[in-house]
Amino acid sequence: MAEPLKAVFWDVDGTLAETEMAGHRLAFNRAFADSGLPWRWDPLTYRRLLNVTGGRERLGVFLSEVEGRVPEASRLDQLQACKQAHYLELVGEGDLVLRAGVVRLMTEIAGAGLLQAIVTTSGRSAVTALLQASADDLQPHLRFWICGEDVACKKPDPQAYRLAIARAGVQPAQILVLEDSSPGLRAAASAGLATVVTLSQVSAMEPVEAFAEALAVLDGLGDELEPARVLRGPTCPGDQVTLSYLQRLLSEPATMEPQPPTTPVNPDG
Numbered sequence: 001m002a003e004p005l006k007a008v009f010w011d012v013d014g015t016l017a018e019t020e021m022a023g024h025r026l027a028f029n030r031a032f033a034d035s036g037l038p039w040r041w042d043p044l045t046y047r048r049l050l051n052v053t054g055g056r057e058r059l060g061v062f063l064s065e066v067e068g069r070v071p072e073a074s075r076l077d078q079l080q081a082c083k084q085a086h087y088l089e090l091v092g093e094g095d096l097v098l099r100a101g102v103v104r105l106m107t108e109i110a111g112a113g114l115l116q117a118i119v120t121t122s123g124r125s126a127v128t129a130l131l132q133a134s135a136d137d138l139q140p141h142l143r144f145w146i147c148g149e150d151v152a153c154k155k156p157d158p159q160a161y162r163l164a165i166a167r168a169g170v171q172p173a174q175i176l177v178l179e180d181s182s183p184g185l186r187a188a189a190s191a192g193l194a195t196v197v198t199l200s201q202v203s204a205m206e207p208v209e210a211f212a213e214a215l216a217v218l219d220g221l222g223d224e225l226e227p228a229r230v231l232r233g234p235t236c237p238g239d240q241v242t243l244s245y246l247q248r249l250l251s252e253p254a255t256m257e258p259q260p261p262t263t264p265v266n267p268d269g
């Protein structure tokens with residue numbers, strides 16, 4: 001029997017806002033400069049490093065690569081703390097805005113009385129800064145936040161989603177996840193959750209087949225000025241992801257019209 005949608009879990013980085021290239025990457029570079037280190041991550045390098053989830057872990061892998069030995073934990077801590085401070089400053093300056101459709105959809109879901117929560121493995125302070133920098137107050141719409149501090153293992157490990165399922169008290173079959181990346185999708189799928197992927201600047205570079213487990217893959221949630229394009233999955237009426245689209249995706253996908261094949265757009269071309 002079809003399950004009704006009762007809860008929506010939101011990823012943060014790449015899903016709520018394009019935080020990676022214009023946020024985290026610049027913050028790492030500023031931390032390198034502050035510490036007198038010669039490295040600056042360009043977008044291509046950073047895209048490769050994003051295969052390592054978690055900022056501290058990413059730094060560790062990079063330093064091991066360029067220095068040929070595993071960095072000391074205290075040095076990693078110091079660099080990561082400096083990077084976090086720069087990130088909060090960038091967000092506080094209003095440089096990172098919420099993606100098109102986020103406020104619209106979150107408000108609609110809240111209006112229908114469904115549970116919503118943040119499920120990220122980024123740090124709580126980064127999430128707080130992003131939500132506080134938004135002109136729209138989304139915090140009343142979110143029942144709880146699962147953040148990096150709450151789990152021992154970051155995405156793609158399913159721990160954050162398993163914790164969220166327990167805290168929500170909702171059956172996994174009645175939950176839908178919004179994610180932008182393949183580690184995020186893997187985390188949700190491993191916890192038994194259905195996922196809609198809204199590709200970010202970073203994940204749009206991956207082949208859409210990498211997201212085969214998702215109910216649908218779109219280039220965003222869409223709004224009047226920025227219509228959403230479906231790359232895989234059922235057609236999205238009105239070119240905007242709405243609560244009714246999510247409800248139908250979860251409970252009656254077989255009755256939905258499939259999106260005809262589209263020509264991929266090369267973001268660099």
Ligand SMILES: [Mg+2]
Pocket residue numbers: 011012013014015179180181184
């Ligand atoms: Mg993400």
